[in-house]
Amino acid sequence: MKLKEKCGVNGSLVGRGQTHLGEEHQALGKAVASAGAEVSGKQEANGKQEVPRKSLNMYTWQEIQRHNQQADQWLVINRKVYDVTGWADRHPGGRRVLTHYAGEDATDVFRAVHPQLDVVQLYLKPLLIGELAPGEPSQERHKNSQLVKDFQELRKTVEAMNMFDANLGFFFLHLAQILILEVLAWLTLYQFGSSWHVTIFIAFLLTISQAQSGFLQHDAGHLSIFKKSKWNHLLHKFLMCHLKGVSGTWWNYGHFRHHVKPNIYPKDPDSKLDPYFLVGDLQPVKYGKKKIKYINYEKQHLYFCMGMLPFSIPTYINLKSFRMMYLRKDWVDIAWVSSFYIRHFVTFGPFYGIFGTLLLIHFVKFLESPWITCVTQMSHIPMKMSIEENRDWLSTQVLATCNVEQSFFNDWFTGHLNFQIEHHLFPTMPRHNYHKVAPLVRSLCAKHGLQYVNKPMLTAFGDIIRALKKSGALWKDAYYET
Incomplete structure (x- = not known):
């Protein structure tokens, strides 16, 4: 029987702590966990702690990046290469989440969105097909390896501070x-x-x-x-x-x-507001040059x-x-x-x-x-909108989000989403800890020249309208350009 056939529905990229799992996937999680416990028990009975595995195939980034289509998806997590093609349709978070990282390093995003990794690792094993060749960097060559390393060290620091423990x-x-x-x-x-x-x-x-x-x-x-x-x-x-x-x-x-x-765009559904609204700098110009006018986008801030x-x-x-x-x-x-x-x-x-x-x-x-x-x-529309640039996790989140100043009222009124940067970097962190890690994130951003935006709440609300008005003006200029 082939590896994917053995895997069946036991391969998953979502762990036991993911609260949105359906009943079917929870049952699967229990089944896999039980199977893992059974295997462990057999190993102990045989006087062995680990079953020797065959040597893994070695892949270069050039090979991995070719597997970035919906019908052919590979991911890299901690230098291990996984073929998630057969599992994608059963992924509790939806196929598109996996497709968005096909052919890329998914180490930081994988760690960010899974609260607990014990069962997740069991799910991953049947999907493992190889690892990065020894001469290959841990992430794509165009990424800043020092920035990635510093963020992963920050992650370890906040974990050691128990910042992921819920009150x-x-x-x-x-x-x-x-x-x-x-x-x-x-x-x-x-x-x-x-x-x-x-x-x-x-x-x-x-x-x-x-x-x-x-x-x-x-x-x-x-x-x-x-x-x-x-x-x-x-x-x-x-x-x-x-x-x-x-x-x-x-x-x-x-x-x-x-x-x-x-x-x-168009991977983030929250940024795909067309044809009703055009956001960012690229989308309005594209619509304008193609002479597309579903509404008068120059006035879209009023329609909003x-x-x-x-x-x-x-x-x-x-x-x-x-x-x-x-x-x-x-x-x-x-x-x-x-x-x-x-x-x-x-x-x-x-x-x-x-x-x-x-x-x-x-x-x-x-x-x-x-x-x-x-x-x-307020934390997204005024920020950078772009097409896929395959940035590192820290840059991806910081460029697309901003914070709103902290106060008792702001925290309550926004459900602590005024700490949008920290929330996006550490989605599984309880919100009552965001303010504790914010200084560490700000310091890391300053070290690598990333702008850490923090503004008053009324300014943030107003920036939504100003951003839509700016995008509408870009559309107008492109639309009426001769």
Whole structure:
């Protein structure tokens, strides 16, 4: 039997701590872990700790870089070469996450997005086909090896500082805040009735609850709050599907593509806003020279304020979420999201009826939309947008992100996404530790001449509009150029 046939569905690039794993993949993880334990037990019984393996094939970077197509994908992790082609369709994070790094060194991104590596290493073994030849550098030749080495040393430093250990009390308090707001909204309705001013107050409470639920599910989707993956998985489903009414699988597939290649067009789904909006410097010029005009992009900053700010969550995100659940026949997410609507109908239906309850749900999403849109876009739209340049992990993240000044309010209002640089460099780090590692990251950026951008929050909000206006002007100049 060939290696890939033996591998079956036991090859994976996502570990036990990845909370967004589906039930199928959790079962696979347990099966592989059990198999590994069985093999270990047999080795001990035979008086051996390790089974000798055949010598691996040696590859050059020139050979590896040829395997960068969807139907032919190799990755390099810690100088080991893996063929992930057969596994890509079963990857819990989606095929495209792997495709984005095909033919490249994926050491830092692999380490960044997997909270725990014990089971992940078992998944990787069947995919191993060779290693870099002794004379080859550990990453592509055009990359700054000293910068890569310094970042990996920084990673080891923050690991030694226990910066990846989650404080359960911190997350429990945030969950308690959300549940208290939900209960308070329900009690207010039952105590004071459904007059319009009471309804506005209830919507205000629910808007805060929804926004904070979004920030907490973001944590649950990235890191291991609990030691057992099934509890992380259930927490993420509860927060994203039950409390917010949005598919957790949809979030997983899109959000991790954003993380591995932020602001890289078209690999980052958050930067692919065309034809509705053009961002960065390259995309507007391309549209302008081709005389493409779906809207008047010169005024896109105004359309952003009138359209995307209030409607991105109640329309765009909801439609994307429902579409994925329908096309994938994701019955688990459909059941969880259904519980969101059932809870609202049971709680608010006696006062507002079915239609009125639906209006309340979408009114809350309408209020939440500008909040979440500004927080998620303030650190990316104003930053460098580019096509694929295959940069090192540190440069990729720092050039595409910026921070917002720290304060108690800023931390709460943004769910600590004001530390976007640290979050992108260390996605599995609990957000309560971002401020502790920020000085170390700033120092490393200064050493290598990378600009570490930190700005006031209102300036960051304004920069979204200014960046869209600048892109619109670039489109106009190219469009009307004779």
